[in-house]
Amino acid sequence: MSSRLHALVRGKTPIRPVDALRGGGGALLGLLVAGLLGRLAVGGGDWLHPLLVAPIGASAVLVFAVPASPLAQPRSVLGGNIVSALVGITVALLIPQPLIAAPLAVGLAIATMMLLGCLHPPGGAVALICVIGGPAVAKAGYLFALNPVALDSLLLTGAGIAWGRLTGHAYPHRAPVAPASPHHTKDPAPAARVGFSALDLDQALARYGELLDVSREDLDALFRQVELSAAQRLHNQIRCxxxxxxxxxxxxxxxxxxxxxxxxxxxxxxxxxxxxxxxxxxxxxxxxxxxxxxxxxxxxxxxxxxxxxxxxxxxxxxxxxxxxxxxxxxxxxxxxxxxxxxxxxxxxxxxxxxxxxxxxxxxx
Incomplete structure (x- = not known):
């Protein structure tokens, strides 16, 4: 396989098979649990109803495939989907023309999620389905934000927490904590006193000027590992x-x-x-x-x-x-x-x- 074809098929950062199985298996079980428990919670005979909200499938991709992403945390899943549903329903009630209401609902939902700190990409689809979801969604009104959107989101995050514990991957994600001084003083740990500082990282992020799908704390931990790896590469020839x-x-x-x-x-x-x-x-x-x-x-x-x-x-x-x-x-x-x-x-x-x-x- 040529290098170009390999890059096209696998991408720049190949995923380990075990991670792919963990993500796919978690999504399968998570959606199944969310669907069954959601149906039992509201009663009725339509067992597929909770899973008919397509954006929940996209939420499952984030929760189970990239659980460390800020966009996949419970605040983002719950807040983003619910806020987007409320925005979408409100726009649909105020503007009867779908051609205008659909893009407006998505745009307002994205802006609201960002302002509230709960950005969740599937939220855009939630807002869209509230406008073009058909008579059943329109008839449900604001109750649609409660069931199935809020209910499915809550059950999905609960399944994500359980799956994370079962597979040894923390969800919600806990960013690495900077090591404290061994002498219990206010000074940072010795290894954190050299190299880049927190101010350097903040200034670099400000100059970069783009929203990154990774937390500042994770970036700090990653960069320090890069520093250590570089030092090891440069000095590996000297032995004890x-x-x-x-x-x-x-x-x-x-x-x-x-x-x-x-x-x-x-x-x-x-x-x-x-x-x-x-x-x-x-x-x-x-x-x-x-x-x-x-x-x-x-x-x-x-x-x-x-x-x-x-x-x-x-x-x-x-x-x-x-x-x-x-x-x-x-x-x-x-x-x-x-x-x-x-x-x-x-x-x-x-x-x-x-x-x-x-x-x-x-x-x-």
């Missing part, structure tokens, strides 16, 4: 084995807290890795914990949480570890988890600085 310290000051788990504390003070360290008899890393020991456990073995002051890497690990893998504020060092171990080196934040900064200098020289 290239920059680690090999003469590691370490503690034994069976030595006394007093001797371990003296050892740390001698080397002006606040923390050191703890190893077992085979030299495997089993944790970290800090001055404060050792001081609180005088008269006992180092094992009593052990913190089992250790960040481990291998000599072949790219140093870019350390960026999220050592920039979070929760860890200041990573232990380099072999296949048997034996300690062979350590990398501190200082080591990482020095390596990145050296790489930056080399790139600048090469570029010059």
């Amino acid at each position: 084995g290239d920059v680690m310290s090999r003469d590691v000051i370490k503690l034994r788990r069976d030595q006394s807290a007093e001797s371990a504390l003296a050892h740390l003070r001698e080397h002006e360290l606040r923390v050191a890795p703890v190893v077992d008899e085979a030299g495997r890393v089993i944790g970290m020991a800090r001055r404060a914990e050792l001081q609180a456990n005088l008269g006992r073995a180092v094992e009593a002051a052990l913190d089992p949480v250790v960040r481990k890497v291998t000599t072949d690990t790219p140093i870019t893998a350390l960026l999220p570890i050592l920039s979070s504020g929760h860890a200041h060092e990573a232990m380099v171990v072999d296949a048997e988890r034996r300690l062979i080196g350590v990398i501190t934040q200082t080591d990482l900064i020095a390596a990145l600085y050296r790489a930056h200098v080399v790139e600048a020289v090469v570029a010059a």
Whole structure:
């Protein structure tokens, strides 16, 4: 298949088969549930009546295929469809000529949805069907906005919530939350202090001047992932084995807290890795914990949480570890988890600085 034909068939962003099945299966079940429950809620024998509102099918595309879209959130589905129905019915009552009423209803519905912050593309079709839907829609009047429009929209969003939980995809969509400072201060997390800022993003969106089908919070999270991927690509050739310290000051788990504390003070360290008899890393020991456990073995002051890497690990893998504020060092171990080196934040900064200098020289 040629590249042009492939792009025509699959598009620029190919969809995984599992995502296609999840979206199609969710829409099938969602519309079925909305139709059955809607019919049971209002009674009667016309079981297909709730599904005769064609725009609900378009709403299902958004809710189940692109559940992260701002246009697919419950506020948009419910508000957009109901507001559009009310606008369409009002225009149909005031203007009897469909040729004029139809485009006016759609235009007013779009403007109203945008002003109210509930833009939902199928709402345009809802407004249109209120004008050209025939005698049954005209006879129902404003009740048409309640049943089937509001009822179907409510049941569809409920089905979307249930399907999202069943498949492990949150709906309504929750935008990623920026990581907080590990020290519980007002400062942003270390990784969020460099690169673009919230003001940069707002200014870029203002200059772009187009309504995007993605939230600002999702854009922020996406761009930061792009930054991280770019950094990894640029620095992936440097390995942890290239920059680690090999003469590691370490503690034994069976030595006394007093001797371990003296050892740390001698080397002006606040923390050191703890190893077992085979030299495997089993944790970290800090001055404060050792001081609180005088008269006992180092094992009593052990913190089992250790960040481990291998000599072949790219140093870019350390960026999220050592920039979070929760860890200041990573232990380099072999296949048997034996300690062979350590990398501190200082080591990482020095390596990145050296790489930056080399790139600048090469570029010059």
